[in-house]
Amino acid sequence: MQVSETGTEMQTTEDRPDAPQTGRRAAGEDPAKREQILDGAKRVFMEQGFEAASMNDITRAAGVSKGTIYVYFENKEDLFGYMIERERRRLTETVRHALDSHKPIGETLQEFGMLFATHITADHTIRAMRMVIAANHRLPTLCSRFFSATPINPVSVLQEYLDRQVAAGIVISDDTAHAAKQFIELTTVGLFKPRIFGSMEEVPSKAAIERNVTSAIRVFLAAYGAKP
Structure with a gap:
């Protein structure tokens, strides 16, 4: 606030709540x-x-x-929830780039599956999931937030890719959302549950993940691939 030569108050741009901010972000x-x-x-x-x-x-x-x-x-729970959502968003953007419709479907699913399975069995992911499960008795909404589907996630981007494959006649499915979930589950069969429950202490090797993903693709295409 400034005062004019006549002693009256003059409202400056910074004093007005509706004034545009120049170079300063709101809290x-x-x-x-x-x-x-x-x-x-x-x-x-x-x-x-x-x-x-x-x-x-x-x-x-x-x-x-x-x-x-x-x-x-708002609090520690809110902060943890946003941290988890950020990590999920980063994973989603990573696997989205692997879904190239111009490559053969087997090659594309291989790259997608390797990225996803490697991330989901990594130490930092397993620790985060265990933290959420451990806090569920006291903070059930946090666990619900962790596992709830967000509009953009690995399943949704894979579903979009499969929709394009259905349109191209490469995949046959009347429920690509379910098919996407099945493929993702197949990529971590025998790896994720042993990791989350502690019977597999070491991160699975790249070779082990690759065998899993290759098998997942074979099963998936046998079920959903268009027959010649």
Whole structure:
């Protein structure tokens, strides 16, 4: 607020709530700051687990004030949920690039399956899933948020690809969403459950994942591939 020569108050551009912001983001709208907080939170959650992690720990790891964190996220549960959603979005974008309709379907599914199965059996993914399951008794909404389908996810992008293959006469299916889920499950048969429940402590080798994916493609195309 400024005062004119006559002593009356003059409202400046910065004082008006409807004035456009030039070079300054409103609180909670800086993407870089949000990513900085999520990166710090991920380090803490992966090192300490969900229950043991504190907002003070996350504050230090992210290099921001606690007040800044609460501008972007309601609480620790909200922060963890957004971290999981970010990782899922990154995986989705990665596997989406593998779904090239110009390549043979077997080659495309091989690349997609390798990327997905490698990610889902990785240490950081398994730890995150275990954290959610462990917290389910106290925070059931967090577990529901973790496993609920989002509009864009690995299943949805694979379904879009299969829809194109159906249109091209390469795949025969009247329920490509279900077919996409089946293929994804096939890529991790004998790998994911042993990993999540601890009977397979080591990350599966690339060769083991490749054998799994190759078998998944053979079964999938036997069921859904158009016959010559």
